[in-house]
Amino acid sequence: MALRKATGSATRRLRRLDAPRDIRVKTDDAGRPIRVARARRVLAVDRIVESWRIDDEWWRSPISRRYFVTVLEDGAHLTLYRDLVTGAWYVHA
Amino acid sequence: MAHSRALAAAFSDTLGRSSSASSSPAEDARRSPHARSMPHGSGTAATTTATGVRGGAKRGSRMAACLWLPTFELRLELVRFPDLDSTSVALLSPGESARRTLWQVSERAWDAGVRPGQLISQAVSLCPSLTLLDPDPAHYDAAVEAILEALSARTPIVEPGVERGKVFLGMDGLGRLYGSPKNQLRAMLRTLFDVLPRPLVASYRVGYAPGTFGAWTAAARATPGGPVIVEDDASLARFLSRCPVQALPVEDEMVTRLERLSIRTLGDLVRLPEPALVAQFGQDGRDALAWATARRIDPVRPWHRPRPIRASLEFADATGQLEVWHAALDRLVERALARDARRGRSIHEMRIIGHLEGGGSWSVDAILREPTAEKGRITYLLRSRMELDPPPRALTGLVLEFTDFGAPAAQSELFEANAEQGRTLADGKVPPSLKEAVRELRLRLGDSPLYRVVELDPWSRIPERRHALLRFEV
Numbered sequence: 188m189a190l191r192k193a194t195g196s197a198t199r200r201l202r203r204l205d206a207p208r209d210i211r212v213k214t215d216d217a218g219r220p221i222r223v224a225r226a227r228r229v230l231a232v233d234r235i236v237e238s239w240r241i242d243d244e245w246w247r248s249p250i251s252r253r254y255f256v257t258v259l260e261d262g263a264h265l266t267l268y269r270d271l272v273t274g275a276w277y278v279h280a
Numbered sequence: 281m282a283h284s285r286a287l288a289a290a291f292s293d294t295l296g297r298s299s300s301a302s303s304s305p306a307e308d309a310r311r312s313p314h315a316r317s318m319p320h321g322s323g324t325a326a327t328t329t330a331t332g333v334r335g336g337a338k339r340g341s342r343m344a345a346c347l348w349l350p351t352f353e354l355r356l357e358l359v360r361f362p363d364l365d366s367t368s369v370a371l372l373s374p375g376e377s378a379r380r381t382l383w384q385v386s387e388r389a390w391d392a393g394v395r396p397g398q399l400i401s402q403a404v405s406l407c408p409s410l411t412l413l414d415p416d417p418a419h420y421d422a423a424v425e426a427i428l429e430a431l432s433a434r435t436p437i438v439e440p441g442v443e444r445g446k447v448f449l450g451m452d453g454l455g456r457l458y459g460s461p462k463n464q465l466r467a468m469l470r471t472l473f474d475v476l477p478r479p480l481v482a483s484y485r486v487g488y489a490p491g492t493f494g495a496w497t498a499a500a501r502a503t504p505g506g507p508v509i510v511e512d513d514a515s516l517a518r519f520l521s522r523c524p525v526q527a528l529p530v531e532d533e534m535v536t537r538l539e540r541l542s543i544r545t546l547g548d549l550v551r552l553p554e555p556a557l558v559a560q561f562g563q564d565g566r567d568a569l570a571w572a573t574a575r576r577i578d579p580v581r582p583w584h585r586p587r588p589i590r591a592s593l594e595f596a597d598a599t600g601q602l603e604v605w606h607a608a609l610d611r612l613v614e615r616a617l618a619r620d621a622r623r624g625r626s627i628h629e630m631r632i633i634g635h636l637e638g639g640g641s642w643s644v645d646a647i648l649r650e651p652t653a654e655k656g657r658i659t660y661l662l663r664s665r666m667e668l669d670p671p672p673r674a675l676t677g678l679v680l681e682f683t684d685f686g687a688p689a690a691q692s693e694l695f696e697a698n699a700e701q702g703r704t705l706a707d708g709k710v711p712p713s714l715k716e717a718v719r720e721l722r723l724r725l726g727d728s729p730l731y732r733v734v735e736l737d738p739w740s741r742i743p744e745r746r747h748a749l750l751r752f753e754v
Contacts, residue, residue, distance in 0.1 A: 201748050201749070201751075204749050205743045205747065206744050216570075264687055266743070
């Protein structure tokens, strides 16, 4: 179920959770993230825990993402994805 | 494996042979159970997507040493059972199946025609006096931990390979402490005397070179007691040019095709134009060229592993009943979750280790897609893993280890039933204290900033569609 843009009073009470946000990412030759810019700091990706791809809704507005669950050098876990349609990187807060 | 061929060619005096043979640093990264990322800071220009991030110092150590002990597990068994040293011995592959194969074989068994990967029946028909050993992963892992711990006292950067017998060491800056590269390597090996028997340490092959690929290749060309040292990039390129293409951490298929084209050494490979390699092999071709020309130097990266949380339980009598194992697992999960060290952390990776009746051990790893501290989810996963890959024999004891952790446990735990009187929201009743808080906030701020999480499409593959925040109103 897709969240529609909030218009009425009822939907104004509803907010997205886990909405993706833009993030700056540097990748290696294979397209895997190696550094991310977060909170005005550039942090190295210590390791990639998991990676998977999502392809969905090709019949209307295609969704194609490559996800990476990463652990940063400061120990934080970050779920990043690259939008394979636009090439942009996002993070799930 | 490409490397099994490389090893066969490179090491004629190896004590035993292994079906999984060895893996390169890059392969280590790909095959790691913890899904390690590729080493950072490669020598080739990294592509920047979206908006590039500039700066950032390279992490890890550029100069690397690789300590490698082939057939590590079999050698440990021979240390444990010295009487077997003069016999034909083979270690069975881990896991339980009707058609078990050999994993590692001793030199004597090799001479009798026994090979890793053979079925037990084939091996016994070739060598009737063959002694078969069940693997004891808990024993091997304990030895690896001791080795890593000991080496950490000598260099701050220690990175284990996927293969238990292989370890990479960061050597940057150690010259001031230990002198020449040869002395540095000696110092590292001396450290191993504290945790391993002398003959085992003497069997280590040691390589020293820029980057993990260089160090591994050097170790693969080294002999016990005769380290191979490559001190700079120019020497590395010359050294690599003499190495066979099997040394490359690429798919077997690519190596086979290269050999069919009479490209046998990395020196032959670097004479090919990059576009031709990329056209034939894609990214693997580009990577292979970068490694072969020593343009790509992967530093040794510090290994971070949180101290595991362990809980163990001994059975009064060895038991092979699944129900008993499950009940034991439940207790172990409870105990491990209750540990102080676990508080504020969720569990991401776990391992169950079972001590087998009659010696040996069995273990399985489990990774939770989403870290959690919920007992139900953890035990469900562990039980499923145990049913999929059960211990081969009755168990005398079980150990549960939480080996990797995630962010603090989900906030839903704050509303655990009976955690605090009146905090339960599951039945729709709003506690009076919360109502009062909402009223006060509304008076002060004009609006309540409190929300509750509601499920929209909890099984959606798109994370932002699973849940939403709904304004909390009373």
